[in-house]
Amino acid sequence: MPDWDEEKQAERDVYGTEVTQVETVDARRGGEFVDEEIETSAKPLGLWADTWRRLRRNKLALVGLGIIIAFMIVGSVETVFYQAHWHVRVSASTRPEDPGYLAPYDPNQVDYGLTPQGIGSPPSWKHPFGTDFLGRDVLSRTLIATRIAMLVGIIAVAIALTMGLLLGPISGYYGGAIDSVIMRIADIFFAFPYILFVLLIMSVLGQGFQNVFIAIGVLGWATFARIVRGQILSVKTMEYVEAARAQGASDLRIIFRHVLPNSMAPVYVAVAMAIGGAIATEAALSYLGIGVQPPNSSWGLMISDSVQYLAAGNWWWLLFPSLALIATVFGFISFGNGLRDATDPKLKE
């Protein structure tokens, strides 16, 4: 029997009462936690539950989230059905007026309601967004273009994020020469005018929309790498990182199990913002004619086409794709903003 038990016994002998004994035993067994035990039945909120609770109060962010979800649904429904549906329909030369899944008409079918002047017809019940200069249904084309916009946003940011999450932690955790090299390269990426840099990469890779993903993705890594690096610089000095090292964990395990997961909150925000940015960039590239190529449909491309005919008064095929583009980018950015406010501990009430 270790001597400290004897001490305890001595205490009991001194105080003698039943109560003291219970207290002593309780203290040894961590009895003071029994109270908390009851409290924990009202489970404290986790990070995401807490974030969601605060996000819900931010109307603008909710609108953004709603827009994102709506466009995601449109984009994915069209992605699933586009080819099977329209190609079968076109080849079977069924009547083009048949309503489709979401897009009411084949987006590439021409000659819907061309005016005698050959500039397309204004919005009507039959064509709510009007038709364009080839007589294509603007509503169908706008909806179909959602797919490309969403794909560009998600895939390009996924590429950027992957690169950023590999290079950022290495840079931040090891520091020294490797950090300097990676961050100076990131500086170079920041120093170039963005659109010019994308144009440069596109001209090297060639046109085509896979290359749009790659160009935007490759350019985006520096942002994520910087954010992650900054986070890691502060997280790696935390005591739990030293504790993990004292347990014999390897560098890789420490970086990817302990440091990185604790550095992610600002990254989620940056992802939401970056998706909006990537969609806008794709539109800009398509507008400039090096992004999505006709006859595929893209908001940027539609805006570009429409501008040439604006003088003829065809406002509708500039307006609707522009609205779609603005709404999507606004959705992602306002959601990102809301997410940042909701995860920022300094703004907690």
Place this chain on the structure above:
Amino acid sequence: MAERLLDVKDLSTQFFTHAGIVKAVNGVSFTLDRNETIGIVGESGSGKTVAALSLMRLIPDPPGKVVEGSLMLGERNLRTISDDEMRAVRGNDIAMIFQDPMTSLNPVMKIGKQIAEAITLHQDKSKREAWKMAIDLLARVGIPDAPKRVDQYPFEFSGGMRQRAMIAMAISCNPDILIADEPTTALDVTIQAQIIDVVREMQAQFSSGVILITHDLGVIAEIADKVMVMYGGRTVEYGPVDEIFYNAHHPYTWGLLASLPRLDASEKERLTPIKGQPPNLITLPDGCPFTVRCPYRRPECRDDWPELEIVGAAHGVHCWVPVEERQGLRVQLPHFKESVI
């Protein structure tokens, strides 16, 4: 004769900074046997933690470096084995409990997962077995309802429970040596006592050697077998706990003991501080680092470091004041006049 676990000789650790060389630890030697607890005391910046981190080879390099000494863990010298071997030692042979339980657990990882990780790092166990062991360990360190608690995150634990979880993690691989770096500093007094109990209980169960770093002499008195008093990166006095408390020989140890608050003191009585500032570790004198603050300093103190002088059973001191004179000085101190500590 107890099994010798650790034999540290002439450990010196320095940090090479822009301002100069910080001599954090200068020629510290101590040993640790199985079932033994050594307390390392000293004020902030005296080199206690750096000495412990040097053992674990966790000194950030650059700027830090162990420049001298041998750290024998059984037959192995921790200074010369490879990084991979060292990683196998950490957690498995030597485990560490950190000061602040609020920050030494990963906030985004479940408690059970963190303990299980420590187990799977060193033992050939499946995730499920490790998880079961985690539950068992949590129960052993006195966390009620361990099967539920194991599935929770650190923020759902109180400070004392987190420290228990840290201890569970540290003992998960049954280490020979447990380093506790101020394990109770961040906790309130009742929890401190419990944590000290848990450490002692675990030591008894696993028959480990414990290195307890603290500036709380009360904790030392309670669980240490022997004490090393550090000042300015040097060991100034080293001996069995009773010798240090009742028969201290170094003026710094006297100062430490005198500065303790006393139960029998009147309300108006002030604490007795050690006058002066802790030394600048860059510009340490060659001699005794305590010289400038020492009320009994002599001409030789500043320039020469006194040899170890044996003053009792396993009790050594580094001091230029002659031993007969020290006896006389000590009995004049209020602290030693009465027997109350």
